[in-house]
Amino acid sequence: MPTITLPDGKTKSFDKPVTGLDIAASIGAGLAKAALAIKVNGETKDLSHTIDHDASVALITAAKPGQPTSPEALTLMRHSAAHVMAEAIQDVAGKDILLAYGPPTETGFFYDMYVPEGKKLSSDLFDKINARMAEIIKEDRKFCRYEQPGSEALARLKAEGNKYKVDNAERAMGLPSSVYKSAKSPAKEAHGFEAVGFDPARADRATLSFYATGEPGKNWEDLCRGPHVPSTSRIGAACVLSLASAYWHGDENSDRLIRVYGTAFPSQAELDNYLKQKEEAAKRDHRVIGKALRLFHIDETVGQGLILWTPNGSIVRRELQTFIAAELKKQGYTEVFTPHIGSLDLYKTSGHFPYYKDAQFPPIIERDTLDQLATCSCSEVMRRVEGVSQRLADGINERTNATTISKDRILPEDQLVQGFMLKPMNCPHHAKIFASSPHSYRDMPVRLAEFGTVYRWEQSGELNGMTRVRGFTQDDAHLFCTEEQVPNEIQGCLSLVKVIFNTLGMKEYRVRVGLRDPDSTKYTGSSESWDKAEAACIAAAQSLGVSFSKEPGEAAFYGPKIDFVVKDVIGREWQLGTVQVDYQMGNRFDLSYIGPDNKPHRPVVIHRAPFGSMERFCGVLIEHFAGAFPAWLSPQQVRVLPISEKSLDYAFQVEAALRAADVRVAVDTSNDRIQAKVKVAADDKVPYMLIVGPRDAENRTVSVRARGTEKDLGAMPLDAFVTALKDEIATKRAELGVRP
């Protein structure tokens, strides 16, 4: 008879098998009421699950009013809400919509479904679907689990004609799918089900579970692993949010499904709060603020994914670049400038071409050469563009000690097509700068920094405001160092990140350390070097003091890396910068320095762009500050608001005094009332408003109103304001601190 161990270590013995609900009730009526599910030996089960053996059990409960709900409870509610939504959709839009897969997510849930041709599932139906969901929740139907032998259940699902469920069932039982064939990855794990070895006998032994929302055979039901909350009312409040499309199994050659997103919360108030937060977040979107504050512009005629930095945004960017450049100088970096294009041979040497050709703008080829190629077939042109001379191939193969350039890419000189690439990376240019002069170990490390603009052919559907673009400027640098110097240089990169994030008050970022896959042999460089470099990356990440994760298999083939990831206002994660150790580039470009032994040695190269690109970083910053930049970054730092035109003269004097102190300032010369001028300045998120009227003119004072304050802070002498603001700007303070 089962003895149950509770999380606090206490045990309870029962004289017959017990359900989760029994256990909860044995502890207290309140707990029984609040319980949603149980965890048996760490595995979440329905509350009605029967335990007939000794186990450690924890109860998952709904939160008391005013208390935060546990992530586990939310996940349960949302998974259950996905069922409710699917039922509602089938009620509203028709049973011929085939359900595929509906899991909970971090902030809600979705359900992928196949909508037959000719049928439309559009957001017009959301009101009806939401109403139906509310009804189902109110009906408080029990989630009723029942099991069927695998083969029997499978036959039933096949008869029902939903191949997606058949596929789910087959995969749940460890059978190969009879309906889903993937060209890409046949062994790919099915949605959410554990991958198990193929075992035909398993189908007969296995059972499949179904959940009826109510009575099996009478109410709506779905093949589902569970677990669920006890009944629909325990979901609280749920709603459908948006439509998107998704591929079956994420496979673009497979069926296209409609993905319906929704979310659920324990109460309507919490749901409303979430929706309101979403709305607020949308207002912080850098694309919205960028337009309102005229920070940047994207013009169809210029091209998608190409950012035009308007004057206001350019100020923000310039301030940031100046800041970063000053920090780099402190760290011993030297600045370089390189052009926006480089010859094809450069990228054949580096390996970027043709390996990443799909992610690049096509090559720039001379007009005469194009004329010569006019009669060639497309594939012939590509062959010639991608071809490599014998000399270049021999050099690379020798230096990389492998057949890096295969024989079939080697062409006679007269067949080779010369041309240029818009540069997708800065490293080849920097490597050439390093190689342009001899280096002694005494000069190492050589740190070459450039705000280098690169161009990449991103898929059109991926472009997104400033966060995903086709042309961008990296805060790039390459550190050419000896192997011993690697840990110290990585540490230096991260301390730079720390300084800058701290100054900007950015705490919401995480760090991923990409390590090599222990089972793979694709990596270059000795395993001792790798061990040291990986250890250095981990140690450096640890010293940052933010959350970091080790990601085996995420390293580049040429070395381990550290990535910085931030979230935007709508919860999407963006990779900002990266620090990558590279054991390959030195070989590719035949780089060397003379060591103490008077012999040449290969330098290790560290690529680092801690903020990724100015575009993405500024986009993230706009959202971080919601457009309300600290004074040092603000496009306009002060606006002078004369009470009336009678005070215009003094307003201009104030402006002149501030301008002389290098403050970005403007006078509002409109003939509006002061109330209107205050409103406009507030909308423009100007840090300081200086209201000046006859009183101020007489006393040579300014009445200060800082952004975010409801009222004026009082008057202060003009000179004192200028001094205080200059100091705030010079020290890059995050808060607006100038006070009378």
Add this chain to the structure above:
RNA sequence: GCCGCUGUAGCUCAGUGGUAGAGCGCACCCUUGGUAAGGGUGAGGUCACGGGUUCAAGUCCCGUCAGCGGCUCCA
């Protein structure tokens, strides 16, 4: 690239196959004021672009381009 949605004034958006609309912004005029919108007048349109259906298209259909939400991808 794929799926869905969207595209009307500088911005935010109404618009039922029958004369192109509002608010904000902008220009000018009145108002000269002490902290989140004073009043008036006016200018401003290839209804994204190209085809088609129709007596008639901003509206319906097809295509293209772009934006948005996802999917896939991301050195």
